[in-house]
Amino acid sequence: MDALTRGNLFEGIPAALPDEWFQTLLDDGATRIERIVSLGHRSADDFWFDQASDEWVLLLKGGAGLAFAGTAEITVMAPGDWLRIPAGVKHRVAWTDPDGETVWLAVHLAHPGPI
Secondary structure, three states: OOOOOOOOOOOOOOOOOOOOEEEEEEEOOOEEEEEEEEOOOOOOOOOOEOOOOOEEEEEEEOOEEEEEOOOOOEEEEOOOOEEEEOOOOOEEEEEEOOOOOEEEEEEEEOOOOOO
16 A cells, blocks of 8 residues: 555645645646635636636635626635536636635546536
8 A cells, every 4th residue: 555645724824825825735647636725815807717627626714706707796605615617617716705714625637527
């Protein structure tokens, strides 16, 4: 058996977060898992994520709103909420909690498909 690796998603977060912080936890070429930490961060109004693969995100702590191209509606996320964003769906972070850390777990899939 290979050596086990473990960690805690709420530990080791930098004290200062001038920008949203991304940490790759696993990348095996087919799947990438990231921890993302925000503190009042948001995407620029003229910026859209437009990814080549599906992304599944889980909000663990804090709060956030996601905007999607083509709609004015903001998808509000609270702890425990998850969302699958299909490849090619343009989106951005409209807001994150300015008063505390927002901790995300993001799973990027090399092969788009249902989760």
